Amino acid sequence: MIYIALGANIGERATQLSAAIDEMERTGLTVTKQSSVYETAPVGYTEQPSFYNMVVEVETRQSPDELLDILQQIEHRLGRERLFKNGPRTIDLDILFYNEEDIQSEYLTVPHPRMQERAFVLAPLAEIAPQLIVHGRTVESWLERLPMTDRQDVIRLQLLSNLVK
Ligand code: X6L
Numbered sequence: 001m002i003y004i005a006l007g008a009n010i011g012e013r014a015t016q017l018s019a020a021i022d023e024m025e026r027t028g029l030t031v032t033k034q035s036s037v038y039e040t041a042p043v044g045y046t047e048q049p050s051f052y053n054m055v056v057e058v059e060t061r062q063s064p065d066e067l068l069d070i071l072q073q074i075e076h077r078l079g080r081e082r083l084f085k086n087g088p089r090t091i092d093l094d095i096l097f098y099n100e101e102d103i104q105s106e107y108l109t110v111p112h113p114r115m116q117e118r119a120f121v122l123a124p125l126a127e128i129a130p131q132l133i134v135h136g137r138t139v140e141s142w143l144e145r146l147p148m149t150d151r152q153d154v155i156r157l158q159l160l161s162n163l164v165k
């Protein structure tokens with residue numbers, strides 16, 4: 001299984017998540033599951049608008065490096081600009097997990113090294129893959145271990161299909 005985290009906090013956030021999924025399918029990835037969309041408080045650099053975050057499961061024959069390249073092209077097409085580190089973005093596409101593979105290259109670390117600390121990743125991932133084991137525990141159990149305050153910063157909206165007409 002391959003899981004990708006999506007995030008957006010500038011512009012029409014739901015529309016951008018939807019456009020990113022359309023672009024993934026257009027580029028040959030098959031989206032097999034998608035979580036609800038969550039409105040989440042910004043983490044890291046907190047003086048920025050709240051995010052919409054979600055997670056999708058995809059199938060592809062592309063290698064991790066090729067997949068990263070495809071996702072970066074989609075970010076670019078959807079207007080991603082790197083204003084500053086951890087700053088606001090129209091769309092962010094991160095590879096969380098790629099078929100049990102452990103990857104540590106200059107460009108890519110998979111499984112994502114900090115996903116287990118982030119409610120904005122764990123809550124949507126737990127919806128579609130609660131029993132997936134990352135960094136030695138299930139996604140569900142990582143989520144349960146987060147402080148209540150972190151979990152309260154993540155609000156489930158609804159399925160994307162109902163958010164984008
Ligand atoms: C101390 C220092 C503690 C830095 C945390 C956490 C940095 C997360 C970067 C950190 C730290 C990040 C999103 C976000 C970002 C997102 C929400 C990042 C990269 N991306 N907040 N902040 N959703 N809610 O997608 O994840 S910046």
Ligand code: MG
Binds near residue numbers: 094
């Ligand atoms: Mg990110």
Ligand code: MG
Binds near residue numbers: 092093094
């Ligand atoms: Mg990213």
